[in-house]
Amino acid sequence: MLLYILTFSLAFCSIVYELLLAQTLSAFLGNTVLRFSVTIGLYLLSMGIGPLLMRGNTTKNPVTTLQKVELGLALGGAGSVASLFLLDWAGMPSIGLSIFAHSLILGIGFLTGLEIPLLIEIRNRKKKDSEAGVLGIDYLGAFAGTLIFAFLFYPKIGLVPTSFIIATVNSVAGIFLIRYSSLVARERKKLFTGLVLTQVVLACLFIYGIFMSESVNDFLIQLYLT
Amino acid sequence: MDDSDTRSQRIGLFASTFLVAICSILYQLTIAQTLSLLAANTVIWYSVTVGLFLLGMGFGSFLSEKLCKINPPWNALIYVETLLCLVGSLSSPLIHIGHTVTGYEMLSTTSVFAVFPFFGGAFLLTILIGILTGIELPLLMRIGKSLSNDPQITYRILGIDYIGSLVGAVVFPLFLVPHLEVITIGFTVAVLNISVALFLNWKRRNKRLPMFIRAGIAVLLAAGVALALLNSDSINKYFIRKYYYLTELAYGGGLKDVFTFEKKFPDVFRASSPYQKIDLMEDPAVDPSKDFIDAYSTKFIENPDYPKKNILFLNGDFQLTSSYEEIYHEYFAHVPIIASGKVPKKVLLLGGGDGLLARELVKYEEIESITHVDLDKTLVELANTHPILSKMNEGSFQDPRVTTIFGDAYQYVRRSEEKFDAIYIDFPMPADYDLAKLYSREFFHFTRERIKEDGYVVFDATGTGYLSGPDRQGGQVVNSDNDWPYYYATLKAAGFPEIQPYITTLELDNPVVDEILSRPDTNLILSPEVMQMFEFVNTPAEEQAVTDAVVRLAKHNMVADHIMPLQQGFILLGNMIGGFSGEFGDGPGVPLHILNEKRYELAFLVDFPKPKEIDEDKLNSIMRPTFPTLPLWQPRTAF
Numbered sequence: 007m008l009l010y011i012l013t014f015s016l017a018f019c020s021i022v023y024e025l026l027l028a029q030t031l032s033a034f035l036g037n038t039v040l041r042f043s044v045t046i047g048l049y050l051l052s053m054g055i056g057p058l059l060m061r062g063n064t065t066k067n068p069v070t071t072l073q074k075v076e077l078g079l080a081l082g083g084a085g086s087v088a089s090l091f092l093l094d095w096a097g098m099p100s101i102g103l104s105i106f107a108h109s110l111i112l113g114i115g116f117l118t119g120l121e122i123p124l125l126i127e128i129r130n131r132k133k134k135d136s137e138a139g140v141l142g143i144d145y146l147g148a149f150a151g152t153l154i155f156a157f158l159f160y161p162k163i164g165l166v167p168t169s170f171i172i173a174t175v176n177s178v179a180g181i182f183l184i185r186y187s188s189l190v191a192r193e194r195k196k197l198f199t200g201l202v203l204t205q206v207v208l209a210c211l212f213i214y215g216i217f218m219s220e221s222v223n224d225f226l227i228q229l230y231l232t
Numbered sequence: 233m234d235d236s237d238t239r240s241q242r243i244g245l246f247a248s249t250f251l252v253a254i255c256s257i258l259y260q261l262t263i264a265q266t267l268s269l270l271a272a273n274t275v276i277w278y279s280v281t282v283g284l285f286l287l288g289m290g291f292g293s294f295l296s297e298k299l300c301k302i303n304p305p306w307n308a309l310i311y312v313e314t315l316l317c318l319v320g321s322l323s324s325p326l327i328h329i330g331h332t333v334t335g336y337e338m339l340s341t342t343s344v345f346a347v348f349p350f351f352g353g354a355f356l357l358t359i360l361i362g363i364l365t366g367i368e369l370p371l372l373m374r375i376g377k378s379l380s381n382d383p384q385i386t387y388r389i390l391g392i393d394y395i396g397s398l399v400g401a402v403v404f405p406l407f408l409v410p411h412l413e414v415i416t417i418g419f420t421v422a423v424l425n426i427s428v429a430l431f432l433n434w435k436r437r438n439k440r441l442p443m444f445i446r447a448g449i450a451v452l453l454a455a456g457v458a459l460a461l462l463n464s465d466s467i468n469k470y471f472i473r474k475y476y477y478l479t480e481l482a483y484g485g486g487l488k489d490v491f492t493f494e495k496k497f498p499d500v501f502r503a504s505s506p507y508q509k510i511d512l513m514e515d516p517a518v519d520p521s522k523d524f525i526d527a528y529s530t531k532f533i534e535n536p537d538y539p540k541k542n543i544l545f546l547n548g549d550f551q552l553t554s555s556y557e558e559i560y561h562e563y564f565a566h567v568p569i570i571a572s573g574k575v576p577k578k579v580l581l582l583g584g585g586d587g588l589l590a591r592e593l594v595k596y597e598e599i600e601s602i603t604h605v606d607l608d609k610t611l612v613e614l615a616n617t618h619p620i621l622s623k624m625n626e627g628s629f630q631d632p633r634v635t636t637i638f639g640d641a642y643q644y645v646r647r648s649e650e651k652f653d654a655i656y657i658d659f660p661m662p663a664d665y666d667l668a669k670l671y672s673r674e675f676f677h678f679t680r681e682r683i684k685e686d687g688y689v690v691f692d693a694t695g696t697g698y699l700s701g702p703d704r705q706g707g708q709v710v711n712s713d714n715d716w717p718y719y720y721a722t723l724k725a726a727g728f729p730e731i732q733p734y735i736t737t738l739e740l741d742n743p744v745v746d747e748i749l750s751r752p753d754t755n756l757i758l759s760p761e762v763m764q765m766f767e768f769v770n771t772p773a774e775e776q777a778v779t780d781a782v783v784r785l786a787k788h789n790m791v792a793d794h795i796m797p798l799q800q801g802f803i804l805l806g807n808m809i810g811g812f813s814g815e816f817g818d819g820p821g822v823p824l825h826i827l828n829e830k831r832y833e834l835a836f837l838v839d840f841p842k843p844k845e846i847d848e849d850k851l852n853s854i855m856r857p858t859f860p861t862l863p864l865w866q867p868r869t870a871f
Contacts, residue, residue, distance in 0.1 A: 025279075029665075033674070033854040036640035038666040040405060042278065047401035054394025057387035119394070123387055145290030145366070149283040156279035160665065164856030223855055231677050 009132070010143045012179050013125050016076070017147025018154075019176045020118040023083040024049045024111060025155045026169055030090050031107045033230075035100055048108060049115040056119020068127040069186045070194050073201040075117045075124065076180035080208055082114055084173030084215070087165050088226060095229035131189055166223040170215035177209035242379050248428050249372050249389050252313065253396025254403075255425040256365040258417065259320040260285040261404045263358050266324045266414045269509065269548060270331045270350070270475075271867050272663040273860060281358045288362020295363065296370040305374045306432065307446075312371065313429035314450055316364045321422030321457050323357040324415045328471040329491075330354065334867050335478050336490050350867050369393055410506040413468040419461040426454040472500050475548065476513050476870045501618075505610030508547045512620060515541040515553065524794040527744035531558050531825040539620045544586060546611075546660055548868050554624050556795050557588060560692075562827045563736040565592030566820050567835060568654065568690045568804050571732070573814035575599060576653030580682065582641040584658030585611035587625030593656070594631040595822035603652075604629070604636040605644045612636060642669060645678040653687045655679055661694035662852075662859035671719075673853050676726035680807070688812070689728075689805040693719050695861065696733055696801025699838060708838050715861055716840055719803060721850040722858075730806040731842070735799050737834040740787040749787060 028045035032038040089110075093103055126140050159168040181202060190198045215222065264281040268274040299308050330353035337346035369390070376385040408417050433447045460467070474481070474490070477497045481490045501512040525531075531538060542554040552560065569575055575598035581590060585606040593602055606612050615621050616629055629636060637644065641659070657679070662668045669675060679689050695715030699708040710716055716733065723731050769775045792799075804812055816829040852858045 032666075033669070036643045038275070038669070042275075043401050043405040046282075047398040050394045050401065051398035054391040054398070056391075057394075058391035122390075139294070141370070142290040142293045142366075145286040145293070149287040149290065152279045152283040152286070156276050161857055164853075166855060227674070227853070227855065231674065 008182065008185055009125065009129055010139070012182060013122075013140050013143040014147040014150070015175050015179045016079075016118075016121050016125075017144045018151040019079065019083065019172045019179075020114060020121070021049075021148045021151035022155050022159065022168065022172050023079070023086060023114050025152070025160075026083075026165060026172075027086050027090075027107055027111050027114075029160060030087050030165060031104070034090065034094055034103055044108075045111055048111050049118075052112040052115030053119035056116050056121075057123050067191055067194055068124045068131070069183055069189045070191075070198050070201070072121065072124040072128070073180055073183050073198060073205075075120050076176055076183070077201060077204060077208075079114060079117050080173050080176040080180065080205070080212070082110060082117070083176060084169055084208075084212060086110055086114075087169045088222070091226040091229055095232075128186055128189065132186075164219075164223060166226065167216055167219035170212050170219055174209055174212040174216065177205045177212060180205040181209065238379055242376075244431070245372065245375055245379065246389070246392055248432065249392045250396040250399075251424060251428050252316075252365075252368055252372075253393040254400040255316065255320065255421050255428070256361065256368070257397045257400035258404060258408075258421045259316070259323065259361045260358065260365075261400070262320075262414050262418045262421065263323050263327065263354060263361070265404075265409060265417075266327045267354050269414065269868070270327065272549070272862060273665070273864065275665040276864065280355075284355055284358040285362040285365070288359040288364075289366035289369075291359075292363040292366020292368070293370050294366075296367045299367060299371075305371045305378070309368065309371045309375065310429055310432050310446060310450075312364050312367050313425060313432065314453060316361065316368075317422045317425040317429060317453055317457065319357065319360055319364065320425060321418050321460065323354075323361065324418040325467065325471070326357060327354045328415070328474070331867055332471075332474045332478065332490060333487065335869055336482050336487055338867070338869075339479065339482055344865075347865050347867060351865065405506075410504060413464065413504075415468050415471065416461070416464040419457055419464050422457040423454070423461060426450060426457055430454060469499065472502060472511070473497060476500055476511070476545075477516065478869065479871060480516055503610055503614055505608050507608045508611070509545075510608075510611055510614060511545040511548070512618070513543050513545070515543055515555075517541075523744050523748070524791065525556055527742055528738055528795070529556065529558055529825045534825070537623075539623055542620050542624070544621070545870065548870065549660060549663065550871065551586065551660070552588065554620075557624070558825045559736050559738070559795065560800055561588050561592050562824055563734070563800070563835065564589055564656070564658070564690065564692060564802060566822075566824065566827055567734055567802070567832065568688050568812075569596070569820055570816055570832060571734075571804060571812040571814045572654075572686075572688050572806070575820075576687070577601075578650075578652050578654075579603070580605070580650075580652040580655045582644070582655065582657045582659070583607075584656065585615060586621065587612075587615040587628045589656060589658050590628035590631075590634060591625045594628050594633065596820075599633065602631075602634045603650075604634055605639060605641045606636060607638070607640060609638050612638075642675055642678075645675065645682050648682060650682065651684045651687070652682055653684055655683055655687070655689040657689065657691035659691070663862060664860060665857050668852060668857040668859035669854055671722065671852055671859055672857070673722045673725045673851055675854075676723055676728070676805075680727055680805070683807065685807055686811070687807070691803060691805075693733065693801045693803045696803065696840075697735060697799040699735070699799060710838070710840055715859075716801075717847060718850045718852060718858055718861060720840070720842065721847045722852045723803065723805060724846050725851050725853075728805045728807070729809050730804075730811050732804040732806075732812045732836075733838075733840045734802050734804060734835040735838055736802075737799060737831065737837070738791060738795070739830055739834060740784055740791065745787050745791060748790065749783070 024045055028041045031045070032041040035041065090103065090107060093106060098106070122140065122144055129140055155168075163171070184202055187195075187198060260281060264278045267277040267281060271277060327350070330349040334347050334350035337349070372389050372393070373386040376389045379385075382388075412420070429450050430447070433450055478490065480497065497516050498514050503510040526533060532540070539554045544551040575596050577598065577600045579593060579599055579602045581593070581602055581604045583606060584590060584604070585608055590602065590604065593599060612629065615625055616627070628634065659670050660667060662671045676689075683689055693715070696719060698711040698714040700711050720731060766778055769778055806812060816832045819827075819829070850858055
């Protein structure tokens with residue numbers, strides 16, 4: 007059950023990150039429809055690269071690897087909106103911004119692509135089962151993500167608070183991976199504990215960010231307008 | 233099985249995976265595009281269909297396991313592909329039919345169920361496509377496992393599936409939408425899809441079910457889809473006519489009559505660009521408003537050859553009608569010049585690709601340059617070359633003072649260093665998050681930086697023309713569904729010290745209106761709120777006041793009925809408080825058809841509330857859009 011909840015929230019977060027990036031990028035470069043299509047396309051492509059590169063040693067330690075992936079996603083996702091505004095303010099030309107944003111999209115997509123096989127692997131170790139269940143829940147999470155982004159996050163909450171909310175969900179999901187610590191190899195226990203603690207610190211930071219998002223929003227807008 | 237056979241089977245499997253992934257995403261995008269053409273707010277409908285598609289895929293992958301127990305995966309896959317081809321090719325036409333049924337129902341009822349054939353049908357089709365796609369992927373994986381001992385084969389198939397989706401997602405907006413109608417795209421994809429099914433049939437010729445039945449169905453379907461593709465031009469035309477002539481088709485008839493082919497209506501001219509569908513149609517209705525138009529405008533009296541009843545639509549949304557577009561364009565162009573007291577020298581025109589606003593501006597000899605920024609090259613080219621459009625705009629873009637830059641206006645005002653005396657903004661209404669950006673605090677902030685100290689910005693503020701009917705004193709106030717508070721909060725946050733709205737109001741005391749109102753057969757249809765006013769009447773003076781108000785309302789409604797954009801709101805912006813107090817005087821000194829001293833005064837008469845505090849909840853920002861304010865569950869209709 008927990009694995010399904012994790013799968014759901016991770017799929018939810020990933021698609022929202024991508025939509026956040028697409029929307030922010032369109033503020034800098036214009037042409038929203040193209041931005042959205044290219045973003046969704048690159049996202050799917052990089053998600054495809056993840057599983058294609060899967061080799062035996064990547065799936066040897068699925069829990070630790072998944073924890074690293076979550077850490078990357080939490081950091082990359084939380085910083086996505088703000089970093090674009092900061093780079094723009096620092097005078098980066100639009101081609102640079104474009105390259106940066108698309109690398110972020112590819113990076114987030116790549117990490118998301120790793121998630122599904124890792125989750126399937128964890129599930130297989132707990133009990134032998136097919137990939138259909140995890141895959142199904144993954145789709146459900148993405149479904150929820152697109153709808154909530156279009157109806158709630160973008161028009162009602164805004165880009166900046168959304169980035170913090172999603173990063174928090176991601177970090178908390180990482181903390182819950184502790185349930186599978188029995189699957190972590192002995193020599194990796196220390197590393198895993200360290201990763202979980204980092205997630206706890208990050209989660210606290212992101213929650214603080216949610217409360218401060220109005221000032222962050224105003225700050226970024228001031229940078230953007232000058 | 234020897235190695236080379238397995239190898240070729242695997243290549244066949246990978247190729248099929250790649251192709252069916254492209255097909256599935258294209259079906260989904262076709263539905264999304266059909267929905268956003270037939271209901272406003274593209275971003276929402278794209279998101280909803282992507283979401284529903286994914287939901288269906290999730291459900292499908294659960295179903296897939298059950299299906300595999302019944303069928304060997306190859307056979308199941310063939311059925312799924314055949315079904316996908318059928319549903320995929322029919323989805324766009326079915327959504328169009330749903331839209332027509334809903335549109336017909338909405339002419340007679342306000343029930344929320346009226347929208348079901350359209351939205352419900354589209355959503356069900358999306359989920360169905362999603363389910364079939366969801367069944368597909370695990371089937372492919374299972375087949376892969378049976379062909380290879382490589383433990384990574386499932387991930388490989390997943391990877392190829394994602395790459396196929398990328399190709400579909402990129403090809404659709406860049407190559408398919410600008411060149412093909414959505415219905416045609418659906419048929420094209422179905423042909424590709426059924427080819428894969430035929431290929432699979434051929435590959436698995438020795439399975440249980442007699443081959444001739446399986447293959448026979450697929451061949452029949454392939455023939456059907458190919459036939460539909462060849463005829464897609466007339467199918468498209470059929471649905472375009474349903475969209476534009478729905479009211480006429482439904483008039484006095486049942487639902488059956490709406491779908492019967494009607495030859496008496498002229499074809500709609502359509503041009504496609506990467507950004508929009510540009511439609512030009514001739515209104516088939518007998519024009520009852522000729523008296524009205526001649527009473528209010530001298531255009532047809534002075535220029536009888538000017539095209540009548542030609543209506544321009546962008547993405548199915550009404551833009552202008554040649555019958556009375558001058559009400560809109562003359563107020564738009566000339567009121568700011570009169571109010572600011574001088575003619576600008578250097579003008580920036582954002583949007584307005586039809587060339588009609590430019591037609592008004594080039595009348596001024598004092599204007600030295602007009603920089604025109606427009607996204608859509610196709611529209612501007614049509615404005616220059618189309619026989620009717622070019623007659624309407626009098627070739628204004630050919631004026632040597634006009635320089636057109638093709639690009640995003642938002643990026644232009646943000647990046648440009650130039651300063652202008654006047655900026656005219658003529659965009660489609662903010663019916664979409666994408667267009668909402670062009671009405672954001674950030675956009676207006678950059679626009680403000682592009683004007684000189686004594687310059688002005690003016691734009692067409694859709695949704696600020698919603699006013700209450702005349703009250704007892706004959707005055708009008710802002711309605712509760714008026715969008716003014718959104719514009720005001722946004723513009724104040726953008727830093728404009730002077731925000732001056734005005735309305736294209738025509739006077740009601742006009743001899744022609746009086747004459748028609750005095751005819752015995754004129755019906756005074758009174759709204760309940762007007763009838764309520766009579767309940768509080770105590771004195772003869774009060775009764776007189778109420779009667780006057782009722783007569784004014786009747787006149788107002790009559791003019792509104794005959795001249796649609798009777799009250800269109802504009803907002804004039806400047807850097808100087810009180811900078812817009814110019815008197816009409818002798819007028820702007822260029823030929824006008826509509827605007828006069830009386831109407832100029834009326835334009836500023838409505839009192840718009842201007843609170844000191846900025847209402848943050850209403851502020852439209854790129855970080856959080858508050859537009860569109862329109863109801864979401866509203867199918868698009870032509871009129």
